[in-house]
Amino acid sequence: MPDRTIGRVLSDRARQTPDQPFLRFGDERLTFGDVEAWSAQVAARLAARGVRVGDRVGIMMPNGVEYVVSWLAVVRIGAIVVPVNTGYQERDLGFVLGDSGTRLVVTVAGHLPLLDRIWTECPGLEDCVAWDAGFRDEAAEGPRADPDPGVTPDSLAVLQYTSGTTGFPKGCMITHEGWLTVADRFAEAGQFSADDVAVIMTPFYYGDFGWNVILCLAVGMELVLLPRFSASGLWRSVRDAGGTFFYCLGTMPVLLQKQPEDPAIDRGHRVRWVSCSGIPADQHAELERRWGVPWREWYGTTEIGFVIAMPLADSHMTGSGSIGRMLPGYEGRLVDAAGQDVPRGEVGEFISRGPVNALGYWNNPEATVQWMRDGWAHTGDLMRQDADGYYYLVGRTKDMIRRGGENIAAGEVEAVLCEHPGVRNAACVSVPDPIRGEEVLAYIQPTGEAPDPERILDHCRQRLAAFKVPRYLAVVAEFPLTPSQRVEKHKLPRSVHGCYDATTRSSG
Incomplete structure (x- = not known):
């Protein structure tokens, strides 16, 4: 659909399968129809508080259904979500809310004292609502807001502040179409259907939240929300929920592998495959042996989305250390510092061309120009490519040491x-x-x-x-x-x- 937006995808799904399960958090279960109605009510209350198209709305909340509903409500009326790390203290919080020009923050009562302390540092901040301090009741009353007709696929949906390793983060301007494209890639590669059940345990302020929610919207499948990652409890939670897919990253595979084996849990689940970023090559085969399912690398960045993945069928690459091949619709090159292609097998910076998640960086045109040059997105990641077209992540350009x-x-x-x-x-x-x-x-x-x-x-x-x-x-x-x-x-x-x-x- 050429006019797809997140709000319209939710409305269409709720109209097609209103009684199909969508969200599950503990004992709480919501259908697509429930979430459509609830997010429409929340959207109306936000609009009544002055939120307009293009306004930035911070969400600083723990994992839960209220986060999902708030996120969908904000983008429904054409405002822009600013996910806020719940671990932020005054310096980080003041920077993100101030840099983004956030107008209103949706939060919980526990964060109100911190927000009070940084209020004067954020001149654009006008309002704050807490789900557990009156907003839940407020949102349960009154009218519903339809998806704003002025929102287009190219409209901004989220300012996703990247987790910077060199200083303050940059706000990636992600569009509605950007999120939908990532979900489409996963839906196609993972061969998902309405019978699947996805499980998410990463913090919702991180970017994985968006594509997980929209993947389930697009396919019509259920999403099980966990409050946090627990190495000792994840596989039990996945088994008990009937999960068929989840995504993990970083040190999670190593921590999971360190848990005592339990055949009733390790092999008593419905999982079809696990997507992961950063699978340790020396543990890859053991991960698949223990849990009996493929673990597949997916590579991407907040700016470009996922562009490289290991196909489910390529079991011969298990343990190779490769992150996969280019996904359809994208081009990739490895270049040296002068922008020239390096020979196959040599290390170069990975640059990509194709549909991108982000339009650039908020309030940072210099960084945007450095990222997107001559139509190619420069990732800063160093890779090599073998003779069969498989990519291997080596490091970061900024992590080069000149000795x-x-x-x-x-x-x-x-x-x-x-x-x-x-x-x-x-x-x-x-x-x-x-x-x-x-x-x-x-x-x-x-x-x-x-x-x-x-x-x-x-x-x-x-x-x-x-x-x-x-x-x-x-x-x-x-x-x-x-x-x-x-x-x-x-x-x-x-x-x-x-x-x-x-x-x-x-x-x-």
């Missing part, structure tokens, strides 16, 4: 470090050096007691070129992580004080 004239991809070194049984996670950063320009400082999070640093470095020496082996080694109990489970490297000290020095074989 004595040699370029080192931090991600490559981190992957080798994580292969050591004594290392749970690793992050490499550059530190200045008067002779080589930069040196490699590797932070490691051990699986137990801190391992012998020379054994860690010997492990690297056997697997990496000499210039890639870290000079400095430091141990941390935990890493600061973004919501998408990436290490916030800008929070790691760039000092070698107290670090192990491979040159002197001592800590200083």
Whole structure:
């Protein structure tokens, strides 16, 4: 449909299958008809409070049906959702609400004191409603709002603030069509039907929420909402819910694999396949053996959506470390710093052309120009491609360390470090050096007691070129992580004080 918007897709689905289950959260169950009616009432109340087309509305709430209804209500009347991390404190919250020009915040009572403290920093902020402090009753009364006829597929639906690893996040301007396109890709590749049941456990302020909801709207399938990710309880929850699909990312597969095996749970489920970003290559086959289903990589960014995926049928690639092939409708290239294509097998920055999620970055034209150049979206991700067209993620362009004239991809070194049984996670950063320009400082999070640093470095020496082996080694109990489970490297000290020095074989 050329005029598809999220509001119209919901209205069409509610008209076609009003009694079909849509949302399940604990004992609460809602049909498509229920959600259509409720979101229309909430939309009318937001409009009565002055929310208009193009206004930004923050949503700062825990996972639950109220979040879904609020999200759908905002986009229904042509306003723009600003998902807000519930872990934000004054500095981060003030930045996101101020940068976006948020007019109204939908929240819960527990966040009201924090919002009060940053109110003066956000001149555009005019109103705030809390579901558990009167808004639920307010929204249950009065008229319903139809989808705004002025909203088009190109209208902004969400300002998704990316979980920045180098400082404050950037607001990605995602359109209605952007969300619908991602859902279409998943629906086609996953061969979903109304008999499927998706399960979501990631925080709803993260981008996975949007495409999960719209995928279920588009297909007519049920979405089971979990309050949070629990390594010990996820598979039991999925089994009990009759789930057939879920998406996970970051350290989730590793944490799930560490749980005690239980055949009644591990093989007593209805799951057809699991989509994941960041499957550990050395554990991939074991994940599939234990749970008896395909685990498939899907690669994308907030800006471009998903563009690379491992086909369900390509079981021969399990454990290869590949993230898959280009999805239909997209083109991909690997280029060097000058924008020239690199030979097959060599590492280059991945750039993509095709339908994109985002129009650019809110209030940041300079970053938008750097991202979209000559019609190609520049991801900043370093990859290589094999002879059969499969892509392999290597690292980030901003994670390149320049040591004595040699370029080192931090991600490559981190992957080798994580292969050591004594290392749970690793992050490499550059530190200045008067002779080589930069040196490699590797932070490691051990699986137990801190391992012998020379054994860690010997492990690297056997697997990496000499210039890639870290000079400095430091141990941390935990890493600061973004919501998408990436290490916030800008929070790691760039000092070698107290670090192990491979040159002197001592800590200083």
